[in-house]
Amino acid sequence: MKTVWDIGAQRPNFVPLQEDRTADLCVIGLGGSGLTAVNEALARGLSVIGIDAGEIAGEAAGRNGGFLLAGIADFHHDAVAHLGRDKARALYQRTLDEMLLMERATPASIRRIGGLRIAFDDDELLDCQKHFDALILDGFPVEMYDGPEGRGILIPTDGVFHPLNRAISLVEHAAAGGAELYAQTRALTVESNVVRTPHGRIEAKSILVAIDGNLSVLLPQLKDDVYPVRLQMLSTAPETTKRFPLPVYTRSAYDYWQQLPDGRISIGGGRDVGGVEENTNEVRITSTVQNFLDERIKGLGITAPVEHRWAATVSYTKSGLPIAREVAADVYAIGAYCGTGNVVGALLGRAVVEKISTGKSDVWSDFSEVI
Ligand SMILES: Cc1cc2nc3c(=O)[nH]c(=O)nc-3n(C[C@H](O)[C@H](O)[C@H](O)COP(=O)(O)OP(=O)(O)OC[C@H]3O[C@@H](n4cnc5c(N)ncnc54)[C@H](O)[C@@H]3O)c2cc1C
Structure with missing residues (x-):
């Protein structure tokens, strides 16, 4: 099931693990979250083994909508209601900080052009106003918006990126930095300091499980907290007219689309x-x-034919908050970003490494304490 992101992308090949290995850190799951952790660990002088059950970035990290959104999955006013103003503001700021680091790491894949939340109906317009008010109160950039896409808010700090190219850049950087990376290598069991795979055992001082959509499969102890969700997309051939200069999400973020630089629409x-x-x-x-989705693009007046259709899975929590948890001694689980894990996943991947290498991470504390 190819995606729009596969067009022209050169995925690197990695062999499966065939023997026992040891490292300071074993990262299970090489999507955007795990790869960020791998690179952060290398930068901090740790030896790292990364494994993925399939292709690297073969799941959500290489097959998503490509939106870079500040904050957690809850809109900021909902996060304030849920977590309190101080905590919600801190988490939002953490994601803004992470976006800067992401841009620095893979500048060619990221466009910080802003993003639109467009109201689907009058109720959502009222909610956009609350969203706007909460961001303004906390000093975060936002503007009311009224344009051809509809009415809502414009968040100038949001943006878009090429998720697969970014992942490939992270993989190449990690491999060049000395990480041992293995594809087609599923973690079968995880316990403190040991990961078992079909053809080799990995001993590591710390283990990070970063497998978003499959969290509860490998870690059944999370079954009560997380559940898998499939998300689907399609993309069209290039539209000659530039119809959507900014990415759009609407219907409380159930639906989202953007026009890529080559004119293709992905929705x-x-x-x-x-x-x-x-x-x-x-x-x-x-x-x-x-x-x-076909009806949706027709409704947007898009006539270009559909070229790609695809799906991938993520995890959600009932609370709407991501998982950031030490599930056994020195075994950390991150994921369940409720469909918005591009920034939060990278942030938490980095935070785990900070915690294991220095003993402390304010980001980790911020997130793990709210669950
Ligand atoms: C269609 C779609 C659209 C989305 N749009 C957006 C968006 O616009 N903005 C946004 O912020 N978020 C979006 N998301 C969510 C976002 O893509 C994910 O939250 C994020 O990519 C998670 O990254 P990850 O690295 O944590 O997990 P993943 O990318 O899912 O990577 C996990 C990896 O773990 C591997 N794995 C699984 N089980 C095992 C195992 N037992 N052993 C070894 N490896 C294993 C998988 O093969 C996979 O490669 C979207 C998701 C989907 C599916």
């Missing part, structure tokens, strides 16, 4: 339309959600 959403059938880690597209 995702309709998870709610698919219903409980979408609460799965089975990676396949369905006619219910894809038909919804």
Whole structure:
């Protein structure tokens, strides 16, 4: 199931693990979160082994909507209501800081052009106003917006990126920096200091599990807290007209689209339309959600034919907050970003490494204490 991001991308190949190995840190899951942790660990002088059950960035990190959004999955006013103003403000600022680090690490893949939240109806317009008010009160950049896409808010610090190219850059950097990386190597069990895979055992002082959509498969102790969700997208051939200079999300972020620099439109959403059938880690597209996306692009006046359709899985929590937890001594689990893990995943991957290498991470404390 190729995606729009696969066009022209050169995925590096890594062999499976075939023998026992040791390292300071073993990272399980080489998406954006795990790869950020790998590079952070190398920068701090740790030896690192990274394994992935499939292709590197073959799951959500290489197949997502490409939005870079500040904050956690809850809109800022909802986060304030949920967590209190101080904590919500701290988390939002952490994600802004992380976006700067992401830009610095992979500048060619990132465009900080701003992003739109457009109201789908009058209720959502009221919610946009609350969203705006909460950001203003905390001194974060936001503007009310009224334009061809509709009415809502513009968040100038948001942006877009090429998720697969970014992951490839992170992989290349990690490999050049001395990380041992293995593809097609599934972690079968994880316990303190030991990861078992089909053809080799990894001993590591610390272990990071960064497998978002499959968290509860490998770590059944998280089953009560997280559940898998499939998200689906499609993309069109290039549209000749530049219709969407900024990425858009709407319907309380159920639906989202952007026009890529080559004119292609990529759109995702309709998870709610698919219903409980979408609460799965089975990676396949369905006619219910894809038909919804087809209607959505027609409604936007897009006539270019569909070129790619795809799905990938993530995890959600009932609380709407991500998982940042030490699940056994020196075994850290991150994920369940509730569909917005591009920035928070990188932030938490980096935070775990800071914690294991210095004994303390304010970011880790901020996130792990709210769960
Ligand atoms: C269609 C879609 C659109 C999205 N759009 C956005 C967006 O616009 N903005 C945003 O912020 N977020 C978005 N998300 C969410 C975001 O993509 C994810 O939260 C994020 O990519 C998670 O990255 P990760 O590295 O933690 O996990 P993943 O990218 O899922 O990587 C985990 C890796 O772990 C591997 N793995 C799984 N089990 C094992 C195992 N047992 N052993 C070894 N390896 C294993 C997998 O093969 C995978 O490569 C979207 C997600 C989807 C699916």
